[in-house]
Amino acid sequence: MRASRFFISTLKEAPADAEIVSHQLMMRAGMIKRLGSGIYTYMPIGLRVIRKVEAIVREEMNRSAAVELLMPLIQPAELWQETGRWDKMGAELLRIKDRHGREFAFQPTAEEVITDVVRSEIKSYRQLPLNFYHIQTKFRDERRPRFGLMRGREFTMKDAYSFDRDLAGMQASYQIMYDAYTRIFNRFGLKFRAVAADNGAIGGSGSHEFHVIAHTGEDALVYCPTSDYAANMEAAEALPATAERAAAAQALSKVATPDATKCELVAAQLGLPLSQTVKTLALTVETEKDGKTAKQYFMLLLRGDHELNEIKVAKVAGLADHRFSTEEEIAEVYGCVPGYLGPIGTKAPVTVVADRTVANMADFICGANDAGYHYTGANWGRDVAEPAIVADLRNVVEGDASPDGQGVLTIERGIEVGHVFQLGTAYSAAMKATFLDENGKPAPLQMGCYGIGITRILGAAIEQNFDDKGIIWPTSLAPFELVLCPMGMDRSEAVKQATEQLYAEAVAAGIDVIVDDRGLRPGQMFADWELIGVPHRVVIGDRGLKEGNLEYQGRRDAEATAVPVAEILGFVQGKLAQ
Known part of the structure; x- marks a missing residue:
């Protein structure tokens, strides 16, 4: 990719309504443009990151034997009425009518639709287990949209739904998805924590949230550093502050x-x-x-x-x-x-x-x-x-005893980016989604559902990875892995030749590289890429070439490193592999 043929539109200052760091930096880096309250256009830089997120999610879902389909944005009210959620969802559910007066919902999630699909297709236990997923636009009519992509009204989500014949099968499918999510967030290169959670409006019997750790996170995460216990604040068990009641020592x-x-x-x-x-x-x-x-x-x-x-x-x-x-x-x-x-x-x-x-x-x-x-x-x-x-009526506090008896609790902030639920028969029973078991008798399908906020990952990743210059993307999510910054490419044949050769070698090696051929001054050029957050940069200049070197600098590095021209590709590949 050449910058002159791409679209880069950076800002020196963030708009006044950008409240948190990720919102400010995404706007300044030209990743998103506001269309309306909580609704954004994903610009080319931002879309490239979204596609990186989607690719990792899709690879791990496929690896886990989930099958991709695509469900509609618009869902008939009748399906939501079957489960009772047409009334329970409240104002966040965007309701619309067609020209005939029939009611529909703009999907915030797809439990009803996938259950309707499966109840018409699955007849026998021999067709189970099954897991369908899609990556699709969602809409939730937030009362107060804020924080850019962190709490917008329109967003992209990966949601998956497993179907099993019994509780043990559902729990096995749940564990497969839990493990897949762990691999996904490890591949994102983000510090995260999975915590036990409350099921909320989704329903069901058990769930875990996946949180990206960030000081600006809205959610309080409770965990024991000396054991595996972890839960969000809503679900964290609070033991009595004193194990036994003392005898009365005062008069009333x-x-x-x-x-x-x-x-x-x-x-x-x-x-x-x-x-x-x-x-x-x-x-x-x-x-x-x-x-x-x-x-x-x-x-x-x-x-x-x-x-x-x-x-x-x-x-x-x-x-x-x-x-x-x-x-x-x-x-x-x-x-x-x-x-x-x-x-x-x-x-x-x-x-x-x-x-x-x-x-x-x-x-x-x-x-x-x-x-x-x-x-x-x-x-x-x-x-x-x-x-x-x-x-147990209270929130836990730092230093409370861990419910597993293995230490004391500590609290940190996190941004919820994924949630896995054990639904059981909450939807299949309401919608009469059954199959014939081994004895030829009808039984309700056991369900699980699993979501990842695709576009929310961008905001969460930035909240965890930024400095005063801009975004610092993990390599796996970066819009480009490597940027080549030639100094005076239009004036120096040597710089031009060295740049073109390294660019061709990087492309041939499978590196996602962009060369900045816009002819900008070095300060402006560097500031753009530091703001955008490309993790690896190579500067090509006459002075370095005369000494046989190019300058490499990682996004987190304080200074550049001189690397011989003949070794630069291998050097960059080594950095990318870290």
Whole structure:
């Protein structure tokens, strides 16, 4: 490739709406152009990186015996209605109508479509296992698109779907995909971590997320450095901060805490540790029966310095459809205002759900259900009945014990770029996708699904690999592996000949190379390629040629290295192989 015949459009400054490093650098490097909110044109430089990502993904999917097909962008509403997701997906699902008034969705994912394909094609257990995948445009109507390709509305995703005859087969297919994803991210050359995760709106029984490690990541990853335990914050198990409850050592005392509606203020007023306080969250669950609405009230108790994990709360029996109580409901149930609620002396019956840590606390501080007052020295059993439910309700914190007992937990930031799910029969049962088993009886297909955010990989890779000059691509993802930068090629025959010869040799050797024949000044030329992030550069100039050398510089190198002209190709190949 010659730069004069390619399209390069770099910017000195990023647009004002580019919020994070990857968005800024992709815009400056001319990789993407904004068309609308969360919608981008992939320019030639950016598209080359996307094709590199796709090639690696496709090779490893094929290696894993997955079969490629291509499903439509537009999906009939009827399929989504079969699974109930037409209503459950909410506003993120872009819904459209054709000229006949029929409803469709612009696909955010394709579980329904692939299940419809398979239920019409798969009849016997002899046709299983099977794994279909495609690389296709997706659309999710994000409320607030931001961060460029990291959280856009239109994006490219690889999604795959496995079908098996039993649970063991599904788990085997899941492991094959997990291993394929591990190879894919290793080939990308990115630092990543796979963590146990919550299935969320996709459904199913188990899943893992693949995260690229980056300080700017939106997700908190929890892992134990001395074991294999790893999970995202939503799914990470939090053990009690103390293994056993201590005996009561204080008398219950009602103390004045004026204007202290938060645990931090209470602890400061009383001169006691925040970890001795307990905060109360009031929840309401409404149910319909015989045309009437019934309400049940729940009180969640969390240590004052801990954060609530709402994903875990929704998994507590009876709390799947909870909401936070209104001030009117709080007054009715607690006889008080928010900020002073507690488990001792509620006005109406309430179900107490205590976090594991709170259930093991003694002599704790809690609201007195009286504005301006709290209790100190509160103890379970003596001052208040044992909690009705004890559950894991909180986010883990750095230094918590690992659930596997093999050390303590640490937390780092990550960007989710892949997710694998064990779906089981969540979709096949809803859509009546069955096969005939060995006994000739119908059975539901066991499913798995597996996604990689193709275009999101670009943003994640940049967030992990950049400096003050621009992007630093891993060689496997770079738009070009090598750039040749001739100095005065239009004025020096020697430079021109040396450049053309090395270019031809590099192409013949299978190196993805571009020669910058635009006739730019050295500073401008170097700045462009450092911004774009090409990992290897060779400079050809008269001065070096007179000494029999060319200058090599890796994108991360502080200085250039002089390499004899006759050895430069082998030298570059060695660098590419590292």
